[in-house]
Amino acid sequence: MSIKKITGKTISYLILGFFALITLFPFYWMAITALQDSNSAITWPPQLWPKTLHWENFSRLLEAAPFGRYFYNSVVVVILDLAVSMVVMSFAAFGFSHYQFRGKETIFMLFLATMMVPSEALIITNFRTVAKLGWFDTYHVLFLPYVAGVFYIYLLRQAFEGVPKQLYLAAKVDGCTDFQYFAKILVPIARPMMITIAILKIIASWNSFMWPLLVTNTSKMRVISYGLVAFQSEAGNDFPLMMAASIFTVAPMIVLYLIARKKIIDGIARGGIKG
Amino acid sequence: MKQEGLKKALPYLLPSFIILTIFTFYPLLNAFIQSFNRLPTPDQYDFSLKTYQWLFKDTTFMNAIQNTLWYSLITVPVSIGISLMIAALLTSIERLRVFFQTVYFLPYVTSAVAVAFTWGYLFNADYGLINLILGHLFGLAKIPWIKDPQYAMSAVMIFGVWRSLAFNVLILTTGMLSIDPQYYKAARVDGANNATSFFKITMPLLAPVVSYVFTIGLINAFKVFTEVYALIGSYARVYKANTMVFYIFDQLWVYKDYSLASAAAVVLLVIILVLTLFSRWLARKTDYNAS
Numbered sequence: 400m401s402i403k404k405i406t407g408k409t410i411s412y413l414i415l416g417f418f419a420l421i422t423l424f425p426f427y428w429m430a431i432t433a434l435q436d437s438n439s440a441i442t443w444p445p446q447l448w449p450k451t452l453h454w455e456n457f458s459r460l461l462e463a464a465p466f467g468r469y470f471y472n473s474v475v476v477v478i479l480d481l482a483v484s485m486v487v488m489s490f491a492a493f494g495f496s497h498y499q500f501r502g503k504e505t506i507f508m509l510f511l512a513t514m515m516v517p518s519e520a521l522i523i524t525n526f527r528t529v530a531k532l533g534w535f536d537t538y539h540v541l542f543l544p545y546v547a548g549v550f551y552i553y554l555l556r557q558a559f560e561g562v563p564k565q566l567y568l569a570a571k572v573d574g575c576t577d578f579q580y581f582a583k584i585l586v587p588i589a590r591p592m593m594i595t596i597a598i599l600k601i602i603a604s605w606n607s608f609m610w611p612l613l614v615t616n617t618s619k620m621r622v623i624s625y626g627l628v629a630f631q632s633e634a635g636n637d638f639p640l641m642m643a644a645s646i647f648t649v650a651p652m653i654v655l656y657l658i659a660r661k662k663i664i665d666g667i668a669r670g671g672i673k674g
Numbered sequence: 675m676k677q678e679g680l681k682k683a684l685p686y687l688l689p690s691f692i693i694l695t696i697f698t699f700y701p702l703l704n705a706f707i708q709s710f711n712r713l714p715t716p717d718q719y720d721f722s723l724k725t726y727q728w729l730f731k732d733t734t735f736m737n738a739i740q741n742t743l744w745y746s747l748i749t750v751p752v753s754i755g756i757s758l759m760i761a762a763l764l765t766s767i768e769r770l771r772v773f774f775q776t777v778y779f780l781p782y783v784t785s786a787v788a789v790a791f792t793w794g795y796l797f798n799a800d801y802g803l804i805n806l807i808l809g810h811l812f813g814l815a816k817i818p819w820i821k822d823p824q825y826a827m828s829a830v831m832i833f834g835v836w837r838s839l840a841f842n843v844l845i846l847t848t849g850m851l852s853i854d855p856q857y858y859k860a861a862r863v864d865g866a867n868n869a870t871s872f873f874k875i876t877m878p879l880l881a882p883v884v885s886y887v888f889t890i891g892l893i894n895a896f897k898v899f900t901e902v903y904a905l906i907g908s909y910a911r912v913y914k915a916n917t918m919v920f921y922i923f924d925q926l927w928v929y930k931d932y933s934l935a936s937a938a939a940v941v942l943l944v945i946i947l948v949l950t951l952f953s954r955w956l957a958r959k960t961d962y963n964a965s
């Protein structure tokens with residue numbers, strides 16, 4: 400390698416390292432602030448590394464606000480969301496991929512067209528709808544409006560259509576009903592896509608914010624993102640506790656990301672390239 | 675035969691169809707109807723164009739549109755510019771590429787609210803690290819980033835760029851890596867240097883991908899809400915950091931004026947529709963494979 404090439408490479412790595420630092424720094428700051436004592440978090444200048452680590456901040460946090468409950472609520476909502484939406488979406492994908500009927504592609508286009516509609520334009524009516532249904536402060540209100548993700552239906556339909564028709568004919572010969580073929584053959588074959596979609600759904604569900612804010616009144620039913628915002632108005636300037644609460648919120652998704660990094664990145668990239 | 679297909683498909687399609695009808699098609703239609711209601715709640719209806727007149731006379735809404743426009747016009751190009759550079763560097767290296775990719779994508783999966791609070795602390799006028807660094811390097815006085823109309827929107831934009839890098843870097847890097855290396859080999863034989871290769875090969879072939887991230891970026895920027903709510907707070911309008919979705923939220927949540935909220939939502943919807951159609955057109959125009 401020539402000198403010029405080595406210098407070029409070094410500069411590349413320096414720039415990439417710089418942006419990696421900028422990306423990671425807020426997370427580092429969140430973590431070490433969570434371990435500061437409340438007074439040194441509001442001293443000038445700020446400390447880049449706390450002298451003593453105050454792990455008791457986490458127990459102080461749990462005494463100050465029911466974050467255990469918020470966390471539990473979020474987990475429940477994610478699980479219910481996942482269970483219902485995977486059934487609804489794979490059903491829809493199967494209906495569109497397996498059967499032929501007049502107007503099918505028109506209906507499918509109508510489904511896809513809703514992707515252009517910002518959900519923010521829909522919450523006005525949805526807010527009143529769920530109020531009339533008496534759904535405030537329930538688990539199902541937090542996810543039910545979002546279980547039919549049309550983009551995921553589109554991805555699943557593609558995955559299902561990639562399965563050769565011979566498998567269906569063979570299953571028919573073996574006496575399978577359409578539903579058995581769907582549940583026992585099609586879904587297992589499309590498992591990689593199902594898992595990718597499930598993970599993306601988990602992330603979206605866990606991080607959702609505006610809708611929970613609107614349809615939750617009691618603190619008992621708050622999900623974690625709403626609990627975090629509510630805690631801010633209560634905790635005010637206790638930054639270590641705020642950051643400890645933030646860690647509760649981001650940690651599960653970071654763990655999921657580190658485990659399923661490839662699935663997540665592939666899923667998002669696929670959506671990006673296919674449009 | 676054809677109708678039999680529908681009969682069999684129906685049980686599978688019905689759940690999603692019901693959900694979409696109740697929570698997407700109906701509210702979409704209703705937003706249009708409600709936006710022409712002179713009275714604030716749907717309990718009484720009086721068809722009128724007045725709501726739109728009020729909307730565009732409302733200085734808070736005009737400020738919200740202005741902020742949203744500035745936010746979109748600044749954060750999207752800045753973020754894509756930085757992302758293009760990062761993506762180009764990422765494709766030029768092999769060692770540590772996966773590591774860097776993993777790092778850059780992290781903000782995408784983490785809650786905007788939680789990260790916004792950390793940024794709020796970094797931006798804090800008295801104890802924030804950003805003011806410390808600015809003071810050290812440039813001798814600047816402490817800037818009240820969050821609680822001052824002059825700076826609040828800038829803080830939101832910086833945070834917005836930081837957050838949007840994740841998606842843009844991923845898509846642009848994936849796009850660049852999918853370009854056939856043969857092109858670069860051929861160019862090198864012809865004596866092209868790296869810069870020439872980038873502008874004559876990468877950029878033209880990447881144009882559809884760039885137009886895609888540009889559109890998605892603009893659409894998301896026009897819908898900016900959580901970033902503002904979590905960073906500036908529920909009184910963003912006081913700090914002149916209102917955005918269009920924030921305005922909808924305020925009308926709905928604080929003033930209970932469903933008609934004004936709907937009219938604002940229709941305006942947002944039209945903007946996003948135009949952006950989407952524009953991007954379709956742009957994608958077709960820039961796609962080398964299609965022409």
